Amino acid sequence: MEGEPRGEQQQHKTYKGRYYVLTVVSLMSALQNVGWFTFSPIAAEAKEWYGLTDIELTLLPAYSPICFLILTFPFTWFVQKFGLRIAGISAAWLLAIGFTIRVFVPYVPEASNWIWLMHIGHILIGYVGLPAMILPPIVSSVWFSPKERTFSTAIGVCAQSFGGAVGFLLISFLTLQYGIRTMLYVMAELSIAVAILFSIYFPSQPPTPPSISAEKDRTTFKESLFKLLRNKGFLLLVTAAGIGLGIAFGFQSVLSIILNKNTSDFDETVDLHSFNDFITSTSWLGFTMSVFSTILGQFVGFFADRFQRKFKILLCLLLFLSTVSFLWFSLSIYGYGSQNSINLFVTFCVGNVMISTSFPIFYEAVVEQTYPIAEGTSSGVLTLTLNIGTLIFSIIGIAGVFSDKYPERAKAMSWVATGASLVALLLVFLYSEDYKRLTVDDKEKDNQSESKKHFLSKKTGVAIIN
Incomplete structure (x- = not known):
């Protein structure tokens, strides 16, 4: 196995199985995102085949942030109580049930009597958004070395974006070529395959932890909540993520x-x-x-692992670029800048890409800030605040504040997104970095270095001086 110990000095190691664990979590995350927005690219077909209304088309994806609002704390307690294996496998099979149950909804006009199945399916898919977003930093901490953690978190988190890209192509192609029912069948089959992969191999932890911080006991769930409320740096980070990322993700819907x-x-x-x-x-x-x-999320994650303790700089840079891009987009659509389609395409794209890229860095920053609180608890609160921001947009949309009938109202939300990104930037600028987990792991490096010097000194009879 990779990372076999060399002599008695190496107490921690990594296993090749960590790549399998990360892969199946990433696949679940990607597929959950596909299920979350299934009918968005094919709204006209969904209305025609199933009689879905505009409100239902908004409500179905809204179940995901609603589940976060209700179930974040129960889920984070569940993960800490029962472990990664049970949380992951149960989530994978619930996702498969959610995808499969939608297949049994008949076409209109009979669909009106069975449309509740569609809602149940999307509620289950929405719930799996919790493990899809909360498990990646846990997997990184439990299975990966300190030099791999941010990159592996970025892979798991950015899998949702990857799922969005592949899902858009797959949903559109299958629906246009073979019909909406075939598309739903294929999605259900993929979800069952992912659930089987989880069942084959998904242990809660490796035989030997990858770092000293991974083997340390975590703070109890109840005590963690009180400590989080008193951690100023954590509160600044999660508020910044909720305002900046949550509102920006909701802004995409308009x-x-x-x-x-x-x-x-x-x-x-x-x-x-x-x-x-x-x-x-x-x-x-x-x-x-x-x-x-x-692509950029994984690149930044890799960069962050190579140059550790730079989370604040990275977050400030990404949020600054998103703020500038959203500002230029807002000015452009109001006629103060170029309304050329390329300009609008690029500025909106850059703003959202910068926001999405900052997501895994936020994850790792809050985990470092709150160690030894369990990664699932701190990252769970982070995703909760983010989904609250997204849910606010969904509620406003469902209420009809902005819609096709009121395009000017939707247009005004561009200033909200710009302001949210700016506020997030200011909050991140104010927080004081604290790398508690890395500090623990660095002590192990120092101890190993001292042990190696002592061994060489005894072997050669020459004192090793710093």
Whole structure:
């Protein structure tokens, strides 16, 4: 196995099985995101085949942030009580049930009597959003070495963006070529395959921990909540994430209204015949954001592992770029900047990619800030605040504050997104970095270094001096 100990000096090691564990968690995360927005790219077909209303099309994806609001603390307690294995396997099978149950909804007009199955399916899919977003930093801490943690968290977190990109292509292609029912069958089969992969191999932890911090006992769940409320740095980080990331993710939901109704160039077409078709399609804009968020998120995670203790600088840089991009986008759609389709496409894309890229860095920053509180608890609160911001947008949309009938109201939300990103930047700037977990792991390095010097000194008879 990788990481076999060399003599008696190495007390911790990593296993090749960590890649399998990270892969199945990433697959679940990607697939959950596909299920979450299944009907968004094919809203017209969903209305025609199942009689779904505009409110239902908004409500189905809203079940995910609603589940976060209700179940975050029960789930984080569940993970700490029963471990990674039970939490992961149960989530994978609930996701499979959620995907499969949608297949049994008949076509209209019979669908009206069975549409509750669609809602149950999306509630289950929405619940799995919790493990999909909370498990990656836990897997990183339990299975990966300190030099791999941020990168592995980025892979797990950015898998949602990857799922969004692949899901958009898959949903659109299967629906247009074979029909919506075939698309739902394929999604159900994929979810069952992922659940089987979890069942084959998904232990709670490796035989030997990868670091000294991984083997330390975590603070009890009840005590953790009190400590989190008294941790100023943590409160600044989660508030910044809730305001900046949550509102920005919600802002994506009004993109089609802003561009399609307030400009003459954009629409939701998926067919591509020229570059202009691509650059003026809000559907392909969403796809592009997902692709670049996946790539850049992993790159930044890898960079953060190579140059540790730089989370604040990275977050400030990413939030600054998102603020500038959202500001330029807002000015442009109001006529103070170029309304060229390329300009609008690029500025909105860059703003959201920067926000998405900051997500795994926020995860690792709050874990470092709150150690030895369990990673699931601190990251769970982070995702809760983020989903509250997203849910606010969903509630406003369901209430009809902005819709196709009120494009000007949706347009005004661009200033809200700009302001939210700026506030998040200021909050991150105010927080004092604290790398408690890395400090514990660095002590192990120092001890190993001292032991090696002592061994060489005894062997050679020459004192090793720093």
